[in-house]
Amino acid sequence: MSHTTRRFAPTRSPPPPLQGYLHSFMSYSKSVLSTRASSFKSSAPTSHLTDNTFQTMGVIHTLALLFKTGDRAKFLAYVDYFMEEVILIAENTTSQTMMRKLLVKLFQRVGTTFMPVRIVPWRYQRGKRR
Numbered sequence: 274m275s276h277t278t279r280r281f282a283p284t285r286s287p288p289p290p291l292q293g294y295l296h297s298f299m300s301y302s303k304s305v306l307s308t309r310a311s312s313f314k315s316s317a318p319t320s321h322l323t324d325n326t327f328q329t330m331g332v333i334h335t336l337a338l339l340f341k342t343g344d345r346a347k348f349l350a351y352v353d354y355f356m357e358e359v360i361l362i363a364e365n366t367t368s369q370t371m372m373r374k375l376l377v378k379l380f381q382r383v384g385t386t387f388m389p390v391r392i393v394p395w396r397y398q399r400g401k402r403r
Contacts, residue, residue: 304357313365333375340382
């Protein structure tokens with residue numbers, strides 16, 4: 274294989290995400306968020322950090338990243354699945370700045386998922402080069 278052949282070889286597109294892993298992660302995140310939300314239901318909110326707090330922050334951060342880069346149609350089905358717990362956590366989180374930041378980020382990303390897709394007129398169009 275010559276040098277020019279390798280240079281102009283077609284690039285491969287990334288593999289499609291696996292739907293089974295997405296569903297298993299969403300069920301895991303639902304269980305983590307439910308555990309955190311049930312701790313608020315059973316007692317008054319506390320300001321101290323626990324292992325569950327860091328696990329919850331990791332799940333919320335990952336959900337925000339998924340909603341940023343993922344396919345809208347796939348994620349819209351999961352919004353109702355875990356949003357009640359996220360709202361309950363947001364209502365009872367008062368002194369944890371990082372948790373509030375991640376919750377706001379997740380709310381923003383979920384909100385933009387519900388907005389319609391808008392194609393901007395000035396974007397680069399491949400067929401109209403001169």
